[in-house]
Amino acid sequence: xxxxxxxxxxxxxxxxxxxxxxxxxxxxxxxxxxxxxxxxxxxxxxxxxxxxxxxxxxxxxxxxxxxxxxxxxxxxxxxxxxxxxxxxxxxxxxxxxxxxxxxxxxxxxxxxxxxxxxxxxxxxxxxxxxxxxxxxxxxxxxxxxxxxxxxxxxxxxxxxxxxxxxxxxxxxxxxxxxxxxxxxxxxxxxxxxxxxxxxxxxxxxxxxxxxxxxxxxxxxxxxxxxxxxxxxxxxxxxxxxxxxxxxxxxxxxxxxxxxxxxxxxxxxxxxxxxxxxxxxxxxxxxxxxxxxxxxxxxxxxxxxxxxxxxxxxxxxxxxxxxxxxxxxxxxxxxx
Amino acid sequence: xxxxxxxxxxxxxxxxxxxxxxxxxxxxxxxxxxxxxxxxxxxxxxxxxxxxxxxxxxxxxxxxxxxxxxxxxxxxxxxxxxxxxxxxxxxxxxxxxxxxxxxxxxxxxxxxxxxxxxxxxxxxxxxxxxxxxxxxxxxxxxxxxxxxxxxxxxxxxxxxxxxxxxxxxxxxxxxxxxxxxxxxxxxxxxxxxxxxxxxxxxxxxxxxxxxxxxxxxxxxxxxxxxxxxxxxxxxxxxxxxxxxxxxxxxxxxxxxxxxxxxxxxxxxxxxxxxxxxxxxxxxxxxxxxxxxxxxxxxxxxxxxxxxxxxxxxxxxxxxxxxxxxxxxxxxxxxx
Numbered sequence: 001x002x003x004x005x006x007x008x009x010x011x012x013x014x015x016x017x018x019x020x021x022x023x024x025x026x027x028x029x030x031x032x033x034x035x036x037x038x039x040x041x042x043x044x045x046x047x048x049x050x051x052x053x054x055x056x057x058x059x060x061x062x063x064x065x066x067x068x069x070x071x072x073x074x075x076x077x078x079x080x081x082x083x084x085x086x087x088x089x090x091x092x093x094x095x096x097x098x099x100x101x102x103x104x105x106x107x108x109x110x111x112x113x114x115x116x117x118x119x120x121x122x123x124x125x126x127x128x129x130x131x132x133x134x135x136x137x138x139x140x141x142x143x144x145x146x147x148x149x150x151x152x153x154x155x156x157x158x159x160x161x162x163x164x165x166x167x168x169x170x171x172x173x174x175x176x177x178x179x180x181x182x183x184x185x186x187x188x189x190x191x192x193x194x195x196x197x198x199x200x201x202x203x204x205x206x207x208x209x210x211x212x213x214x215x216x217x218x219x220x221x222x223x224x225x226x227x228x229x230x231x232x233x234x235x236x237x238x239x240x241x242x243x244x245x246x247x248x249x250x251x252x253x254x255x256x257x258x259x260x261x262x263x264x265x266x267x268x269x270x271x272x273x274x275x276x277x278x279x280x281x282x283x284x285x286x287x288x289x290x291x292x293x294x295x296x297x298x299x300x301x302x303x304x305x306x307x308x309x310x311x312x313x314x315x316x317x318x319x320x321x322x323x324x325x326x327x328x329x330x331x332x333x334x335x
Numbered sequence: 336x337x338x339x340x341x342x343x344x345x346x347x348x349x350x351x352x353x354x355x356x357x358x359x360x361x362x363x364x365x366x367x368x369x370x371x372x373x374x375x376x377x378x379x380x381x382x383x384x385x386x387x388x389x390x391x392x393x394x395x396x397x398x399x400x401x402x403x404x405x406x407x408x409x410x411x412x413x414x415x416x417x418x419x420x421x422x423x424x425x426x427x428x429x430x431x432x433x434x435x436x437x438x439x440x441x442x443x444x445x446x447x448x449x450x451x452x453x454x455x456x457x458x459x460x461x462x463x464x465x466x467x468x469x470x471x472x473x474x475x476x477x478x479x480x481x482x483x484x485x486x487x488x489x490x491x492x493x494x495x496x497x498x499x500x501x502x503x504x505x506x507x508x509x510x511x512x513x514x515x516x517x518x519x520x521x522x523x524x525x526x527x528x529x530x531x532x533x534x535x536x537x538x539x540x541x542x543x544x545x546x547x548x549x550x551x552x553x554x555x556x557x558x559x560x561x562x563x564x565x566x567x568x569x570x571x572x573x574x575x576x577x578x579x580x581x582x583x584x585x586x587x588x589x590x591x592x593x594x595x596x597x598x599x600x601x602x603x604x605x606x607x608x609x610x611x612x613x614x615x616x617x618x619x620x621x622x623x624x625x626x627x628x629x630x631x632x633x634x635x636x637x638x639x640x641x642x643x644x645x646x647x648x649x650x651x652x653x654x655x656x657x658x659x660x661x662x663x664x665x666x667x668x669x670x
Contacts, residue, residue: 060602141606224597233591244601256568258593262559265609266579267395271476272607274600 006031009071009099009313014056014064018252018321024071024314031102038106039084041077043097046310047124048073048317048329053251070098071313075333076113076123077103094123099313101333111284116292118300125328126302127291129277130158135287136280137220137243138166141273146171148217149237151208153227154248155196156183156303158328163220164193165300172218175211177204177227179323186326190301199227208235215268216240225249225257232260232270242272252321303327341366344406344434344648349391349399353587353656359406359649366437373441374419376412378432381645382459383408383652383664388586405433406648410668411448411458412438429458434648436668446619451627453635460663461637462626464612465493470622471615472555472578473501476608481506483552484572486543488562489583490531491518491638493663498555499528500635507553510546512539512562514658521661525636534562543570550603551575560584560592567595567605577607587656638662 005028012025034040051060052072058064065072075097079087084107087093092113097103113123125131138144150167154160155176164174164187176187176196187196197207204227208216215237221228224247232242250256265272294300305327307316313331320329340363347360369375386395387407393399400407410432414422419442422428427448432438448458460466473479485502489495490511499509499522511522511531522531532542539562543551550572556563559582567577585591600607629635640660642651648666655664 228597229593244597247598247601250596250598256596256598258564259596261585261591261594262563262579262607262609263582263585263591265607266582266611268609269611269614270607270609272597272600272609274597274603274605274607276601276604279604 004031005029006100006102007310008101009310011056011065011067011069011071013067015053017254019053019056019318021314021318024317026311032104034081034083034104036083038104039079039082039087040102040104041093041095041097042080043075043077043101043103043310043333044092044335045076045121045124045306046073046097046099046313046331046333047075047128048313048320048331050246050248050251050320052317053321054247057251070100073097073099073313074124074129076120092120094128099310101310114288114292116296118292118295121304121306121330122295122302124330125158125304126162126300127288127295130328131162131291132280132284132287133159133245133275133277134162134166134220135291136277136283137245137273137275138163138170138218140280140283141275142218142220142241142243144170144172144218149173149175149212149215150218150220151175151177151212151216151231151235152220152222153177154222154246155187155193156191156326157222158302159245160220160222161187161191161302162300165191167218168192169294169299175208175216180326183326186303190303192301204230205234212237218243220245222246223249224259229260233264236264236268236270238268240268240270242270243275244272245275248323304330306330306332308332339366340364341435341437342645343436344645346391346400346402346404346406348402350388350587352589354388354391354653356649356653359652361646367439369416369418369439371418373439374414374417374422375437375439376428376430376432377415378410378412378436378438378645378668379427379670380411380456380459380641381408381432381434381648381666381668382410382463383648383655383666385581385583385586385655387652388656389582392586405435408432408434408648409459409464411455427455429463434645436645449623449627451631453627453630456639456641456665457630457637459665460493460639461497461635462623462630465663466497466626467615467619467622468494468580468610468612469497469501469555470626471612471618472580472608472610473498473505473553475615475618476610477553477555477576477578479505479507479553484508484510484547484550485553485555486510486512486547486551486566486570487555487557488512489557489581490522490528491526491661492557493637494580495555495557496522496526496637497635500526502553503527504629504634510543510551515661518661521638525638527636539565540569547572553578555580557581558584559594564595568599571599571603571605573603575603575605577605578610579607580610583658639665641665641667643667
């Protein structure tokens, strides 16, 4: 690989509020060589995810990065040099690569990109961690049952769209909340939700009172904030379950705002689960078996917001954190 | 019963803020006669409970009372006339009698006052609904395990003191939070908690950081408010469980204040249960078997704040809602 360099997206400064393109800068290093027990992989498609903003604030169990660090991120990557017993050149994997062309791994937290007939990029979306998040939460703690009403925020995203589609596959009613008419249209007509409310233009309280007069049996919360407050205080059903999966509304804030009053949880005998997908690795195989079959049967739609070129990653991340993305936010880095 | 009257505590006006003695008035009616399928009971000891304040605000699934209604309340009572097939004169029961000398019941939601060697008043406290609340929550949803740290607010009350004592019986560490030095002393030296913090004088954050550096495995919340906020955002352990049982800090408020930010629940993979004891009737028999044995073995201490005379009930209720009671708040009405 002589002459070539490893391009990297570095943290320039820790963002203040919503991350801007300018909070990052491009850098480069020599292309690393794998040592015994490790492999090197070429990044193909990068995933940009809201939780990384929480990491940057030190509010995630991963530590906060420092200026100069390679920005964290998962990717689909192809092994191009290996001294690891289980990975060979040409293997396509999902790994924590960081935002760079090449990364070294010891195989920890690496999965083979097993997507069947679906595009390999879905290993970062509906057939990857976001899909597993929806699947494991609904079938695990939320104990989804046929005929229930499932309400999900950020409904057109990778997690949200899978929540609604898995709900439909399980014979439930799916109601989404999303941030634009375009997102709502896709969520209803493509992803097959029964309804999707526009949080910017709909009167959510009035619409939810009509659509789910007895409240949501399952509320899958990706956003926190006003939506969480409204749903948890006024739109839960008796014996409801709440999955706290994401808090995108507050990742940009300097400190955590107050949450919903919890009185209604007693009244409704609600159970709330702080959900971390990493605890559900044991469901991954079952998820992939189901999800690949559903995909092959045409039951899974997905939407991607993909740009090309590693250097587009900072702007894509900023767009995501502004809520202006539509679909799973990705960057194509190489073929 | 000719010549005698049935004295009653009536709601005079719905309280604004903390209920005052003057929000109630004494009234009387004829002593009622039981019809076929009902019995009449003479109130012996009345229970005064914080949740009744929530009822008065219409925030409970029981409807709100109107001025002139008999104030709601449970009591230990003795059947003194029966046309009910299952209850005979002399039977001692726990029932929703309201605050009055005599009440009629069709047997629904009536239990025999089964306290073994303990005083009959404990059927309203540690061996009654408050005791069942602690028992069912810890052994049911909270899934208490030996060696865990159990933190409970309002620790010297009937529910709180049982939470800590059942925690100790199960080989756990019990930490309480209470509202006076006297309550804390009793909670530690009589009820056997490992520690009890005074919410009025202790720096709760600092003390909890010392006493439970890894956080509470179980937080049993009877109060809501600042304590709920502090514990749920800063003092939960990984895989912790929170029982939302009472919200005494907000029953007097005109509207529900914001709650804790829920971000920490994700980080700690916490499960929160909105707990309603009425859902756990199936555990009552098991509870009574255990609790009467524990009582006989000297493992259960209890504290009562009992006055004499039906007419003392309004002042007792007001004292309870001011947080000035110490122990289970009761009114002795008859022998």
